[in-house]
Amino acid sequence: MKWNKRKLTDRIMSGMSAACVIIAIIPLVSILYTVTINGISAINLDFLTQLPRPVGEPGGGLGNAIQGTFIVVGIACFIGLPIGILSGVYLSEYGNNRFGRFVSFVADILTGTPSIVAGMFAYTFVVLYFKSFSAFAGGVALSVLMIPIVTRTTEESLKLVPGSIKEASLALGIPKWKTTLYIVINTGKSGIITGALLAIARISGETAPLLFTSFGNMFWANGLDKPISTMPVQIYTYAITPFPDWHTKAWAGALVLIVLILVLNIGVRFVTRRKYAM
Amino acid sequence: MQNKITVNDLNAWFGAKQVLHDIDIGIEKNAITAIIGPSGCGKSTFIRCLNRMHEVVPGAKVSGKVLVDEMDIYDSDIDPVDIRRSIGMVFQKPNPFPTMSIRDNVVAGLRLNGVKDKNVLDKTAEESLRKAALWEEVKNDLHKSGMSLSGGQQQRLCIARALAVEPEVILFDEPCSALDPISTSKIEDLMLELKEKYTLIIVTHNMQQAARVSDRTAFFLYGKLIEFGETDQIFKKPEEKSTEDYIIGRFG
Ligand SMILES: Nc1ncnc2c1ncn2[C@@H]1O[C@H](COP(=O)(O)OP(=O)(O)O)[C@@H](O)[C@H]1O
Ligand SMILES: [Mg+2]
Numbered sequence: 001m002k003w004n005k006r007k008l009t010d011r012i013m014s015g016m017s018a019a020c021v022i023i024a025i026i027p028l029v030s031i032l033y034t035v036t037i038n039g040i041s042a043i044n045l046d047f048l049t050q051l052p053r054p055v056g057e058p059g060g061g062l063g064n065a066i067q068g069t070f071i072v073v074g075i076a077c078f079i080g081l082p083i084g085i086l087s088g089v090y091l092s093e094y095g096n097n098r099f100g101r102f103v104s105f106v107a108d109i110l111t112g113t114p115s116i117v118a119g120m121f122a123y124t125f126v127v128l129y130f131k132s133f134s135a136f137a138g139g140v141a142l143s144v145l146m147i148p149i150v151t152r153t154t155e156e157s158l159k160l161v162p163g164s165i166k167e168a169s170l171a172l173g174i175p176k177w178k179t180t181l182y183i184v185i186n187t188g189k190s191g192i193i194t195g196a197l198l199a200i201a202r203i204s205g206e207t208a209p210l211l212f213t214s215f216g217n218m219f220w221a222n223g224l225d226k227p228i229s230t231m232p233v234q235i236y237t238y239a240i241t242p243f244p245d246w247h248t249k250a251w252a253g254a255l256v257l258i259v260l261i262l263v264l265n266i267g268v269r270f271v272t273r274r275k276y277a278m
Numbered sequence: 279m280q281n282k283i284t285v286n287d288l289n290a291w292f293g294a295k296q297v298l299h300d301i302d303i304g305i306e307k308n309a310i311t312a313i314i315g316p317s318g319c320g321k322s323t324f325i326r327c328l329n330r331m332h333e334v335v336p337g338a339k340v341s342g343k344v345l346v347d348e349m350d351i352y353d354s355d356i357d358p359v360d361i362r363r364s365i366g367m368v369f370q371k372p373n374p375f376p377t378m379s380i381r382d383n384v385v386a387g388l389r390l391n392g393v394k395d396k397n398v399l400d401k402t403a404e405e406s407l408r409k410a411a412l413w414e415e416v417k418n419d420l421h422k423s424g425m426s427l428s429g430g431q432q433q434r435l436c437i438a439r440a441l442a443v444e445p446e447v448i449l450f451d452e453p454c455s456a457l458d459p460i461s462t463s464k465i466e467d468l469m470l471e472l473k474e475k476y477t478l479i480i481v482t483h484n485m486q487q488a489a490r491v492s493d494r495t496a497f498f499l500y501g502k503l504i505e506f507g508e509t510d511q512i513f514k515k516p517e518e519k520s521t522e523d524y525i526i527g528r529f530g
Contacts, residue, residue: 096336164373168436170334172387172443173363182390186377 039251075139088154119209138214157191430461
């Protein structure tokens with residue numbers, strides 16, 4: 001009798017969790033479905049490689065926006081990865097003090113900051129300073145979003161490196177800084193790479209902070225100090241127009257962006273799987 | 279008998295807690311010295327004071343003298359990194375570097391101290407693995423992960439890694455406590471071979487092991503050195519009551 005009751009409870013609970021999983025998956029699947037249905041018809045080689053055309057002219061594409069996204073995200077990585085990773089190393093290896101805990105706390109707050117705030121930061125310190133929208137300003141805005149994520153994931157993955165590994169290294173007469181740089185970071189590197197990829201995936205689709213930093217451009221990139229087209233902003237630009245043709249392009253752009261982010265996430269899976277396969 | 283290490287009036291603390299009290303001991307050259315005593319009596323702390331590993335724990339402190347060949351390793355102008363190169367250490371749990379191959383594990387100490395020549399590294403890897411009696415078992419798998427080995431092999435890999443930086447002294451902190459009897463006896467045989475060239479200290483919980491491998495034995499209790507002498511004498515005719523109690527298993 002008691003056994004049956006337990007079994008029943010177990011059934012009900014697993015049924016409820018399964019239902020919740022389905023509810024959680026519905027929006028995801030429907031987004032993918034809608035984006036694909038609406039966008040796939042516009043995707044072809046031209047769409048990926050050509051410049052946008054004026055309204056009414058058929059053809060054209062998002063080539064410059066794809067290029068621009070790579071450039072802006074590249075700048076963000078160039079600034080954000082070294083700062084984020086080194087801060088994470090500091091917090092994990094040398095940060096067991098007040099200052100370290102304070103920095104950790106700040107990083108946590110920054111992780112939750114609305115992305116438009118990062119845009120305002122870059123607008124204030126880069127756009128106003130140089131008196132121009134620019135690819136660089138967009139990169140700065142995205143790096144602000146990236147740094148706290150990379151810092152915390154680096155910190156966490158290095159903290160997982162067992163103390164016995166550090167001791168083994170120190171006991172071989174390897175100085176502390178080399179132990180950190182070559183042994184600890186090497187041991188925790190799949191976690192660091194995972195964090196970096198997740199951060200890149202996160203910032204690649206950001207729109208708000210780019211609207212008033214990298215702005216937009218109908219042409220190929222012509223310098224880091226000039227406004228530059230990016231996929232999220234281009235999608236936004238297309239989506240808010242009244243033209244059906246441009247709406248289709250917006251869907252298609254969204255599809256490309258989603259695929260890109262999906263690829264990054266699969267990359268994360270790959271990196272983490274290798275870690276456990278060791 | 280010539281002493282390789284002479285310890286004078288050594289005290290050690292973790293924060294405010296003193297865990298070693300006034301230790302005086304001489305460690306004989308080219309011999310095996312066993313350190314025995316119940317858990318928590320300060321055995322690990324003691325040997326970690328001999329290669330300046332104690333101080334890597336935050337808040338840990340040491341006072342006293344540790345002379346290695348007449349040189350005080352706690353002298354203010356001595357770099358602990360140099361000391362650790364000449365006094366190697368093997369830990370209780372085998373701890374190969376998980377992301378490195380067998381070969382890279384062995385030569386990690388050399389490589390990170392600037393040796394780049396591939397031939398030198400390969401030669402050192404082979405020599406060290408031979409000395410650690412592991413070469414025959416791994417010579418075809420040098421590029422496999424060190425983690426792919428069994429526990430006993432991993433421990434010998436760690437010994438090879440310690441040997442590769444050419445230390446004069448090797449400290450073993452309960453090297454067999456995580457190993458099966460066959461691996462244990464391999465490590466013991468290995469230690470007996472190594473003492474021709476090196477000075478060895480082994481912390482052990484296993485009385486038979488201490489009796490089998492060591493030339494001299496030190497008994498620690500509550501952070502104090504209670505008795506130190508020839509292993510035969512310590513096991514057959516201990517002078518202190520507490521040594522005898524411990525050896526026949528009355529506590530610990
Ligand atoms: N990292 C540490 N921090 C604080 N106390 C420690 C630490 N490591 C060991 N101790 C304490 O120091 C004493 C001696 O420990 P240890 O040298 O490890 O003993 P043994 O190796 O003989 O078992 C014990 O009381 C232990 O609790
Ligand atoms: Mg111990």
